[in-house]
Amino acid sequence: MVSRVIPVDTFDLVIFGGTGDLARRKILPGLFRRFAAGQMPEAAQVIGAARSDMDVTEYRSMIRDALKEFSDKAEQGDDVIDGFLEHIDYAQVDAQGDDGWDALREKLRDGVVRAFYFSVAPFLFGDIAERLKTRGLSDDQSRIVVEKPFGRDLETARSLNRTLATFFDEGQIYRIDHYLGKETVQNLMAVRFGNILFEPLWNSQFIDHVQITVAETVGVGGRGSYYDKSGAMRDMVQNHLMQLLCLIAMEPPARFEPDAVRDEKLKVIRALEPVAPNEVVRGQYEGAEGENYVDHAEDPRSTTESFVAMKVQVANWRWQGTPFYLRTGKKLRSRVSEIVVRFREPPHSIFGKDAGGRANELAIRLQPDEGMDLRVTIKEPGPGGMRLVDVPLDMTFAEALGPDAEEVPDAYERLIMDVIRGNQTLFMRGDEVEAAWAWTDPIIANWEEAKVRPAKYDSGTSGPEASLELLHRDGRRWRDIRT
Template sequence: MVSRVIPVDNFDLVIFGGTGDLARRKILPGLFRRFISGQMPEEARIIGAARSDMSVDDYRVMIRDAVHEFDPASAKHKDCLERFLGQLGYVAVDAMGEGGWKELHAEMRENTVRAFYFSVAPSLFGAIAERLKSFGLADDQSRIVVEKPFGKDLETAKKLNRSLSEHFDESQIYRIDHYLGKETVQNLMAVRFGNMLFEPLWNSQYVDHIQITVAETVGVGGRGSYYDTSGAMRDMVQNHLMQLLCLIAMEPPAKFDPDAVRDEKLKVIRALDPVEPHHIVRGQYAASEKTPSYRADVENARSFTESFIAMRCQISNWRWAGTPFYLRTGKRMKARTSEIAVVFKDAPHSIFGPEAGYHRNVLSIRLQPNEGMTLGVTIKEPGPGGMRLVDVPLDMTFAEALGPDAEEVPDAYERLIMDVIRGNQTLFMRGDEVEAAWRWTDPIIEGWQRRNDVPKEYDTGSTGPDDALMLMHRDGRRWREIKE
C-alpha cells in the first residue's frame, strides 16, 4: 500500500520561537520529513525568528543537530538534509519592540502562502499579531498558528481571542492541538462516518459506556513552574481529552467541511452536564525509590495541584442520554498509553447460559503507542467440550496493516502544518469552541478551590488513586487495563 503524497503550494513559514524546544523537537524535524516525502516544495522557505542574535549559518547548524538528535532515521538522508537546510533563514526579532521586523519583512516573498507559527508564550501572541500587520508582513490571506494554552480560564481565553481577532479574521487563526493530527483520531471519523457497520450502533441504545484514557509515565519534569499553575484539568482535560470526547460523541456533519465539523463538536461541549464533585477524583503522584514526588518536582511542598484526574461525564442529548463517558489522565502512571474504548452493551439475552461467561464487544482506538484499532468479537473456543465462548480481537495496527509504508504516515505536527499551508481548518479549534470548553471547565476548578479540595496521593507506576477505581465500581464497571 503506497501513501499518496499531495504537494502543497509554495510558502513562506515564519516560526516565532524558532530556537525553542518545540521548534527543534517537533516542528522543523517534521517539516524535514515532509521535504523528504516530496510534499514540501523545493522553493518553500522557513524562517526562524527569535531573540537570539545568530547568523543564518549558525541557525542551520542548530537545526541540523536537532534533526540528528530528534529524528535520527530522517537524518540519514544527508543530501536531502543539506537541501532542506538551504531553505532555512533566520532573523533576530524583538517580539515586544521594533527590532528585526523590517529585516523580517525583507525576507518575505510576494505571491506565496504566508504562515506564522507562534511557538512562544501566549502573553506574546497579541504583540506579534499587531506587529505582523503594522509592519506589513501579513495580509488577509496570511495564516497564524497558535499553541496551547489558549488561556487559563474563560476570561483569559476571551481576552486572547479578542487580541488575535483585532488583527486577524477567525478564518486565518489556527489553534493547534497535536492530538487532532494523529492518524488514529482522523481514522475515528472515517470508521464512524464511512462504515455502515458502526454508525447505527453509535448511541445510548447500544453503547454501555465510553472510556478515554491518556496515561503518561513521565513526571512534570522541567515544566514544574508552568504545570503547578495548570494541573491535569487545564493541561490535558480542557483541550486534548475534550477534543477526543467531541470527535467520539459528535453528530455526523453534513459534509467534511471545517466549519461543519467544528459546529458539531461545539454542540457536544454545550450539551455536557456539570460534573458533580463525587464524580471527580484528583491525585498527585508520590515519591518512589527512583523518582521524586509531584511536590518535590514542582518545588512546592503545599501544592494542591493535580497530576491525575478521573471523571464521569454525561452528555444531555438524544444520542447519548444515559451513557456515561469516563475520562482519565495522569502522570507517573503504569504505562504510556492513549486509548478510546467504546464498550457496547450485553446482548439482550444469552442463549448459552451462565457457563459461557461474561463477554462484551469493545472497540479500542489506540492513539499511542502502536496506533490502530481493535474490535473485540466473541466466538466459540475451538475444541470439543461444549459451547465455550472466548473473545478474540479483530486487529488493525497501522504498522502491520500498512507494512513498510507505515513509516510514511506523517507525525501529527507534520500533518497539521501542511493543513495550515492548504488553508484547511478542520483539525484546528475555533474560538467559540475554546471558550465553550472553558465555560464547562471553570466551575469544576472553582469548586475545588472553594472546597479546599486536596488531591489523593497515588504510587508512581500505578493506575492512579484507589478512589478512581471506586468511581467505576460504584457504577458496576471497571477501567480497562493500562498495559505496559
Template sequence: MVSRVIPVDPFDLVIFGGTGDLARRKILPGLFRRFIAGQMPEGSRIIGAARSEHDDAEYREVARAAIEEFGGEEKKDPALQDFLGRLHYVAIDATGEGGWSQLSGLMRDGVVRAFYFSVAPSLFGPLAERLHQHRIADGDSRIVVEKPFGRDLESAKALNATLASHFDERQIYRIDHYLGKETVQNLMAIRFGNVLFEPLWNSHYVDHIQITVAETVGVGGRGAYYDKSGAMRDMVQNHLMQLLCLIAMEPPAQFEADAVRDEKLKVIRALQPVDAHHIVRGQYDAGEDSPSYRQDSENPRSFTESFVAMRVMIANWRWAGVPFYLRTGKKLKARSSEIAVVFKDLGHSMFEGDEARHRNILSIRLQPNEGIDLQVTIKEPGPGGMRLVDVPLDMTFADALGPDGEDVPDAYERLIMDVIRGNQTLFMRGDEVEAAWAWTDPIIEGWERRADVPKLYEQGTGGPEDAQMLIHRDGRRWRDIKG
C-alpha cells in the first residue's frame, strides 16, 4: 500500500536552532524524506538560523552529515543533492540584532512562512518580538514551539501570554511528537470510524485502561535538565496526558482542530484529583555495570523521580468508575509504549474454571513496531475438549502498509507538514496546556510538601514493587512490558 501524498503550498521554513540536536536528528532528516515523497513543492526553502557562523555551503554540509548519520535508507537517494540546494543559512543573535536584517531580506511574499523554535523556551519571547519588529512574520505566519511549555501553571500562563502578545492562537503550533505517531492518530480512526468499537467505549464494557511509556535508557547527558523536571513534568503532564485525552474524549462534531481540542480539554477538566496513595514515584538504583539516577544526574541527594505510576479517574458519564492506570519510567525492562483497553468479563460464562477466565484486550502499540492487536478468545485446535486460548488479531503497520514501514512517515515529518497546511488538529492549544498544569501542579506540590522520597527500583524491571501493589490492590495486573 502506497501512502497518498497530499500536496502543500510552497513555503519558507526557518529553523531557529538549525544546527542543534533536534534539527540534526529529526527535523532535517524528516524534511528530506518529505522532499523525496514529493511534498516539498518547487520554490520551497529551508533556512537554518543559529549563533554559529556558517555560509550556505557549510550549512548544507551540516545537513548532509545529519542525514547520513540519522537518516534511513533514504540517505542513499540521489535526490539528496537537490534537497541540499533548497537550504540556506543565517547566523542570528536571538537576543540581539545580529542577522535579523539578513533574514528579513531572505523572506519572500506569496509563500507560507513558518518558524520552528527549536531552542530553549527562554528564547521564545525574544524570537517572537524580533520577528515582528523586523516585519519578518505577518498575520498568516506560523510558529512551532517545542515542549516544555512551562514547568508549572504560572510559567505556562506567562509563556502563553508572551506568545499571544505577538501571534494569534491560530498561528501557534505547540508540538508534541507523540501526537504525530501513526498509531496515536489511529486512536481516533479506531474509535470513531468503526461501529465495532464506539458502542463499547464506556464504563458498561471497559474494565480499565492502561497507558505505559517505558524506556530502557537513563537520563544520561540530560541529567542536569531532567533533575529539575522529573518524569511527572517531562512525560505525564504532556505525552501521557495527550494519550489519555485521545482515548477518553467524546466524539467531536467533526475532525477539525478546535472541535478535537475542545473535547480533549473537557477530559482534562474532568480529571479528579489524585490521592497520594494512588501515586508511586520511583528512582532507578545502580545496576551491576550501570550508574544510579543520582550518579547520572550528578546530584547525590536528588529526590527527582525517574518513574511514575498512578491511578486516575475521570468524573463524567462515559468513564464513571473506570480507572486509568498510567506509568512511565526510565531504565525499565524494555522500550515500549502501549495503550491497553481491557474489556470486562462476560456477564455470564458457559465455561467453567480456567476456561472462563478470558478477556478481550485492545492493545495499541506506539513503539516499537507500531500497530494494533485485539486479543480474542478461541478454541485451542486439536482434540481434548473445549480448551480456550487467547490469540491476537494483529495489524502491524510495517506489514500492512509497506516493507519496513517505509510508507509510514515519522512523527516530525507529519507534524511539520501539518504546520505548512495550517492544520492545528494534532497540536496543543494554550488553554489545554494550562488545564494540564492546573491538574499536575497539586500533585507535585504535595510531594514537595511531604518531602516525598522516590522508591528505588532495580534497573531492567517494571519499576518499584509499590507500583505493582498500586494495581494489585484493585485486583488487576500490569501488562508485561514488551519491546
C-alpha cells in the first residue's frame, strides 16, 4: 500500500522512548517550534510512552525543563510553553510486555492520523510493531517512524525489514535520516532540477569531482559503548553520506513524488563500484590523556574507526570518470558538513599561462550557516595585466532571505510533519537500506579479514595524512574544512 498524502486537521503522535535523550533534545523541541510557529493543529495530541513510572504532570514538568534547555523558542515565555504542554500526555508502557498497552489504546482517537515514533533501541522495533498491530492501536493510515541504525549489516537490515513488513506496509514505514530534512539538502534538488543553469553541466563532461564532508569537532564521549560497535562507516557513511551522494548523483525523477525520487536514489546505490582497499582510509583520533578514542571505548585496544575517507565511482554514463570523495570523522579541526562540486577547468585559456588556471566550484553548506556559494573567476582589479582571481557568489540563507522570511525549520520538525502529512519523499525505502548495506558490507569485511588497524590522527586536525594522499595522487586536494 502507498500511503496517501492527506490534509491534516489533527493527529495523535506517540513517542516510544518519550523520556529518552532524543525525545528531549530533538523530537519534542521540534514539535514545540511548530507549535510556536502556529503550525500544530489545535486538537493535536502528543503522547510520551516509556517504562518510567510517572504521571502526566511529572512528564510535562520534564518536558518543560527540556524545552528551556534545548529549544531557542523557549524564550517566548511560559505562556507559550504552557500552551504546548496542554497537547502533551503520558502513558507508562512496557515495550516487551503486556502492561500499559490497553491504557495507551484508550488515549488514541478515531478518525485522526496516528503516528508512532520508535525513539528506542532497534531490538525493540519488532516488539512494538507487533503490539501496535495485534492490540488494535494501528490502522491502515497509521505510520511508524524508525531511527537508525537500520541493522548493522545486510543480513540484519533484511531481518528488520521483514519484521516490520509483517505488521505494516512499506507505505506506512518512515525510516528517518535527519540529514535529509536539512533545508540545504532539499535546496540541492531545487538548484539541480529547477534551474537550467546547472543541470546541463551536471555530468562528467563538466564536473571534475565531487567532495562530501561531514566533520565533527566532538569525540565519541559518552557514546563510546555504542560507537565502538558501529564506527564511522556504519554510523555515518552507510546512511548520511550515502544519501547525500544519491541526491547529487541521481537522475532527474519524472515527478517530485516519494517513489519517483527514491527509485532514482536506488539506481545510484546499485551503480556504485566496489571500493578497492587502497581507495579507503580509516583513522582513529588521539590526543591528550582522556581525549584518545580508546579512552572511551570498551576495549582499550579497539580498532574501530572514528574517521573514514574514500574514493567512490558511480558506474553509469552520467558519472563515468568523475570520482566522488567522501570523508567523515570526529575530533576534526572544524564542524563542517558540506558538498563541493568542482567543475573542470576551461579546455583552453586565452589569457596565457601567467594568468593561472581556474575552475568553478559550487559549495553547498549543510552546517553551520546553511547556504551555498559559487566560486567564479574574474579579473583582479588594478593595473598589471590580466590576473585572474576567484570570488564567491555567496547565498547564506539567513542573509539572502532576510529577516521577514520564515525561519528555517530544524530537520526533525520538518520530517515529523512530513510523517503526519504522509509524505515519504525524504525517508529511506527498505530496498534503499538493503542496497546500501550490500555495498558497505564488503568494505567492512575486508578490514576485518585483513585486520586493518586505523591510522592515528591528532585531534583538531583534518584527519590522517593518508586521507590527503587519497586526493593528491589524483592531482586534487580536499577543500579546507576551516573554510
